[in-house]
Amino acid sequence: MKAVSYRTTGPSSVLELGERAEPHPGPGEVRVRIHVSGVNPTDWKSRSGGGRVTELGAPQVPNQDGAGVVDEVGPGVGGFAVGDRVWVWDAAYQRPDGTAQELVVLPARQVVPLPDDASFDVGASLGIPALTAHIALAASERSPRELAPGALADWTVLVAGGAGAVGHAAIQLAVWAGATVITTVSSQEKAALARAAGAQHVVDYRASDAVAAIRALAPRGIDLVVEVNPAANLGLDLEVAAPDATVAVYADNGEPVVVPVRPSMAKNVRYRYLLTYTTAVDAKDAAVRAVAAAVADGALPVGADAGLPITRFALAETAAAHDAVEAGTVGKVLIDVSGGSAQ
DSSP states (O other): OEEEEEEEOSSGGGOEEEEOOOOOOOTTEEEEEEEEEEEOHHHHHHHHGGGOOOEEEEEEBOOSEEEEEEEEEOTTOOSOOTTOEEEEOOTTTTSSBOSSBSEEEEEGGGEEEOOTTSOHHHHHTSHHHHHHHHHHHTOSTTSOSSOOTTTTTTOEEEEESTTSHHHHHHHHHHHHTTOEEEEEESSHHHHHHHHHHTOSEEEETTTSOHHHHHHHHOTTOEEEEEESOHHHHHHHHHHHEEEEEEEEEOOOOSOOOOOOHHHHHHTTOEEEEOOGGGSOHHHHHHHHHHHHHHHHTTOOOOBGGGTBOEEEEEGGGHHHHHHHHHTTOSSEEEEEOSSOSOO
16 A cells, blocks of 8 residues: 655655555554545644654654545444444554555544534544634633533633634534624624634734724623744733633643733633643543534535635655645645545
């Protein structure tokens, strides 16, 4: 089978397309023929090794997310049959086999049914972005652990960077759960994408006084912030936060974060830092169930019309796909691995 892998961390040039022996599932495992592989910032960052060149003990296939069809079912696995359409998550986490290959074997827990009316593009765009978004939206001590329609009714959620992949999923999931969503963006082009994703209110922080605009939209304050850049935004978050608000931080730009203690105390603000890989099993399983339910409800579409433009690459162009994500390509970067991409 065809697979992209690397033996040394470094720039995208370390990625090589080659042939590998077909894997077969053991007990409790499922083999998936990947049709579309999704690329996230975590994928190129892991491959780069933080700028340090490291020889790996075995070839590593990149990319955590993907979608395809069940190809083989291991002993003891129920609920799956050959030909079932599925999406997968965390494929390459602490494992050598990501989704940039034609066949991948995973524990059955990491394989999720994909409805017939949801494309492989949708399935490959879930994983890291949608699960991260769910964990952030469930980060408040007042929020349910598992989102569902109406679960965030009467909540006002602020999504920082609504045109990014996680921000896009956070908007969609929050709206699906009944919240009023305000999002901040840096351009009118990104504002259009955030509106297409479903955000009721969009604030261009470069074109207006963002604090004043958010306060006008949410006079009683923001209940929960989904935060991508705390070093830049924490001051704004505190100014617009309601009492007992939660700021859920899922990324940063490498800069130190200064937390204003007194203003945080005055509003009893809770900070939650999260990483989807190390989230507790029960919280991760709840996120998977909720995301699957949202997909079944048609709440997580992708594509330009849904606010998440798709940039496509062939499997042989995986290095270029990684470079595109590293360069900040707006929308979702997908790799066509085998079969039809959008079927």
